[in-house]
Amino acid sequence: MTLRANVPPEQLVLELPHRAAQEAEDFLVSRSNTAAVELVDTWPGWPLPTALVVGPAGAGKSHIANVWRLRSGADVITAGRLDETAVGAFEARRALVVEDIERGVGSEQVLFHLLNLAREKAGSILLTSRVAPGEIEITLPDLRSRLRAIPPVFIETPDEDLIRSVLVKLFADRQLVVEPHVVSHIARHMDRSMAAALEVVAACDRLSLAMQRKVTRAVAAAALAEVGKDADDDQDVDDGGPG
Structure with missing residues (x-):
C-alpha cells in the first residue's frame, strides 16, 4: 500500500485493538501480590470454600481472578x-x-445462598473487592457476618520493581524494544497501577508510530503527559457528577 505524501504521519496512526494479557504466564509476581498468587496455587486445598481478594483499583485483582x-x-x-x-x-x-x-450486590440473598452452597457442595467461590468486608455496605445481616468472617487476601499497590517488570512485558507484547533507562523513567513517573501501565505503553506505541521513531525518553515523557491529562479530564468529569 502506498501512503499519500501529503498526509501527516500522525493522521495515519490507527487505533488497533490490543489484547490485555490475562493468563497465568502473564502474571508477574512481587512482594505486593505474593499472597494472592499463593491463594491460586493452593487451590483446591483452600481451608474455606470462599476466598476474598482485596486490593486497590489496577492492582491485578481481575487478572488473578482470571488465572x-x-x-x-x-x-x-x-x-x-x-x-x-x-x-x-x-x-x-x-x-x-x-x-x-464493594460496588454493590445485585441480590444479597443470592450471594448468601451461593456461599452456603459452596460449603454444602464442596465448591469454591472467589470474591474480589477494593475494600475490606467491614467497609462494604451490606443490608442482609447474615451475609454481612459471613463476609466479615472470610480472611481477606490482600494485593498491595504495585511496587516500582513490579511496575518496571510489567512495562517490559507490555512493551515486549507490542514488539517494542525500549531501553532500560526509559523503562525506569516511566516507572518512576507514572501512577503505580496495572491500568496506568497499559495506558502508558499504548500511548508510547501510538506516539512512536506517529513520530516514526523508537520509544525514547522524549516519547515516554509525551506519553506520560498524555495519560496524565486524560486522567485529569476523567477526574474533572467525576468531580462534576453525582455522589
Whole structure:
C-alpha cells in the first residue's frame, strides 16, 4: 500500500485493538501480590470454600481472578449483576468468581445462598473487592457476618520493581524494544497501577508510530503527559457528577 505524501504521519496512526494479557504466564509476581498468587496455587486445598481478594483499583485483582478461573473452570459474574442465574452457573461447575462486591450486590440473598452452597457442595467461590468486608455496605445481616468472617487476601499497590517488570512485558507484547533507562523513567513517573501501565505503553506505541521513531525518553515523557491529562479530564468529569 502506498501512503499519500501529503498526509501527516500522525493522521495515519490507527487505533488497533490490543489484547490485555490475562493468563497465568502473564502474571508477574512481587512482594505486593505474593499472597494472592499463593491463594491460586493452593487451590483446591483452600481451608474455606470462599476466598476474598482485596486490593486497590489496577492492582491485578481481575487478572488473578482470571488465572483462577482458567484453573478451576469457574464462571465469572460482576456482583452488581448477581441474580438467580448465578446459582445455576455455580451448580454446573462448583466454582464461581464474583467481582467487585464493594460496588454493590445485585441480590444479597443470592450471594448468601451461593456461599452456603459452596460449603454444602464442596465448591469454591472467589470474591474480589477494593475494600475490606467491614467497609462494604451490606443490608442482609447474615451475609454481612459471613463476609466479615472470610480472611481477606490482600494485593498491595504495585511496587516500582513490579511496575518496571510489567512495562517490559507490555512493551515486549507490542514488539517494542525500549531501553532500560526509559523503562525506569516511566516507572518512576507514572501512577503505580496495572491500568496506568497499559495506558502508558499504548500511548508510547501510538506516539512512536506517529513520530516514526523508537520509544525514547522524549516519547515516554509525551506519553506520560498524555495519560496524565486524560486522567485529569476523567477526574474533572467525576468531580462534576453525582455522589
